Amino acid sequence: MIPSRPNRVLSPTVTSQLGLQNRVLRQLRSQGVQILATELRPDLTIVVDSAAGPALRRSASCITARRSAVGELISIWIDGVQVAWLEVAHARAG
Numbered sequence: 001m002i003p004s005r006p007n008r009v010l011s012p013t014v015t016s017q018l019g020l021q022n023r024v025l026r027q028l029r030s031q032g033v034q035i036l037a038t039e040l041r042p043d044l045t046i047v048v049d050s051a052a053g054p055a056l057r058r059s060a061s062c063i064t065a066r067r068s069a070v071g072e073l074i075s076i077w078i079d080g081v082q083v084a085w086l087e088v089a090h091a092r093a094g
Helices: 012-030 050-059
Strands: 035-039 045-048 064-067 071-078 081-088
Touching: 012 035, 012 045, 012 071, 012 081, 045 050, 050 071, 050 081
Parallel strands: 045 081
Antiparallel strands: 035 045, 064 071, 071 081
């Protein structure tokens, strides 16, 4: 009989994080939010389409904005998962 070894990739911590992230993914998808990407490290993060931004802003208790060369990276937290999107500044016609 081969002795069993703990799975180093799917440790209990990673499995728990995946479960939490999947729960938030399902919640966002049920609201019609398009998911663009997911990350586990360094934080649990879900990147969504910017079209969902206005609705997500209204439901958030805390919003973080970080300026970049192409716009603002906006993020909120839902149940311990960071949800982020890029809001691009549109040039005004003058």
